[in-house]
Amino acid sequence: MLGMDHERLVFDTRGAVGDRLWAVRHADGKLGSGKNSRRFRRIPGLLEYRAAYDDDGIPVVTAPDGTTLRPGDPRIPELLGEGTELAREGEVGHQDAAGVSLVGTASLRALGELLGDADPVDVRRLRKNIVVETDEPWIEESWVGGEITFGAAGTGDPLRLRVGKRIKRCVMTTQAQLELPADSRVLKTLTADRDMCVGVYAEVVTPAPLALGATVVAR
Numbered sequence: 001m002l003g004m005d006h007e008r009l010v011f012d013t014r015g016a017v018g019d020r021l022w023a024v025r026h027a028d029g030k031l032g033s034g035k036n037s038r039r040f041r042r043i044p045g046l047l048e049y050r051a052a053y054d055d056d057g058i059p060v061v062t063a064p065d066g067t068t069l070r071p072g073d074p075r076i077p078e079l080l081g082e083g084t085e086l087a088r089e090g091e092v093g094h095q096d097a098a099g100v101s102l103v104g105t106a107s108l109r110a111l112g113e114l115l116g117d118a119d120p121v122d123v124r125r126l127r128k129n130i131v132v133e134t135d136e137p138w139i140e141e142s143w144v145g146g147e148i149t150f151g152a153a154g155t156g157d158p159l160r161l162r163v164g165k166r167i168k169r170c171v172m173t174t175q176a177q178l179e180l181p182a183d184s185r186v187l188k189t190l191t192a193d194r195d196m197c198v199g200v201y202a203e204v205v206t207p208a209p210l211a212l213g214a215t216v217v218a219r
Contacts, residue, residue, distance in 0.1 A: 001049045001061065002177060003127050007212045011159055011204050015099030016129050022051075022059045022071070023094045027083035031094065034175050043080055047177045059086060064178075098164050098201035101127075104134030107198060114189050122180055125173045128199055132216050140200050141166055143218045147205060151215040158214075160206035166197040 010017045024032030026041055033040035034047055048064040061069040069076055071086040108120035108131075115121065123131055132140065143163040150159045169190050176182040190196050 001046060001051045003124055004050075004052065008209060009129075010207075010209045011100070012207045013099075013204050015095065015204060018053055018057075019129065020094040021089050022086055023089070024076075024080055024084050025087035026081070029092070032080060032084060033172075035171050043084075046080070047175055061086065097167075098203055100129050100161055100202040100204060101167060101199055102130035102132055102140060102161075102202060103128045103199035104132050104137070104140045106134040106137045106139065110137035111186075111189070111194075111198060114193055115185050121186065124177060124180060125183075125186060126169070126199060127172070130210070141197075144200060146219050148202070148216055148218045150208075150210050150217075157206050157208055159204070159208040159210045161202040162205050164201045164203060166195075167199045167201055168196045169198060 024043065024046070026032070030041040031039060032043040032046055034042060036042045045064070050062040052060055052062075054060050058070055063069065063079055067075065067079070069079070069086065071088075073086075076086060077084050103123065103126055105120065108123055108126075112118070112120040134140070140163070144165055145163065147160055147162050149161075169187060171187060173186045173190070174182060174184045187196070190198060
């Protein structure tokens with residue numbers, strides 16, 4: 001489903017609180033996605049749906065026609081496919097290789113240049129948890145194996161992440177979203193020039209809130 005912009009997030013040891021905690025799940029356990037794989041089954045039009053939490057922490061999915069769905073709604077299989085449901089994460093996690101993903105703004109600009117575009121690549125194509133304002137393209141890759149600390153957003157310790165590895169991208173970067181057209185150039189360019197990689201994975205070392213505008217220190 002579509003990503004969301006936040007001015008403030010809380011991170012626990014799993015990652016951003018609530019992120020990918022719920023998913024569309026098929027009867028055979030596969031998760032709804034824009035692609036087919038061992039874990040996922042493609043649901044056409046899924047990137048036209050929006051998801052959010054209500055004041056009680058219950059996920060609410062909004063369909064393109066404005067229909068709102070909550071867990072257990074009998075209309076879910078009608079809209080998203082027979083045997084589908086909104087399911088909370090269980091023993092099998094919904095996350096990919098790590099709890100947090102991030103990218104630098106200079107990398108978005110550099111990727112746009114590789115595509116021959118005047119503008120940076122729209123970060124919505126990459127679906128990152130954190131976007132860091134940077135001057136040097138791909139600088140976040142130099143943080144692999146180290147830690148980054150963000151300026152405190154509260155009274156406790158600041159958020160600290162351990163950066164694990166570069167992120168190999170997939171066909172999801174090419175797909176149309178509500179305001180974005182399909183663009184096969186993204187993955188083709190990453191494959192040719194970037195070993196299919198942009199951005200990095202990280203794990204939470206010290207849980208804490210994170211607010212827009214926080215400073216970042218890499219060690």
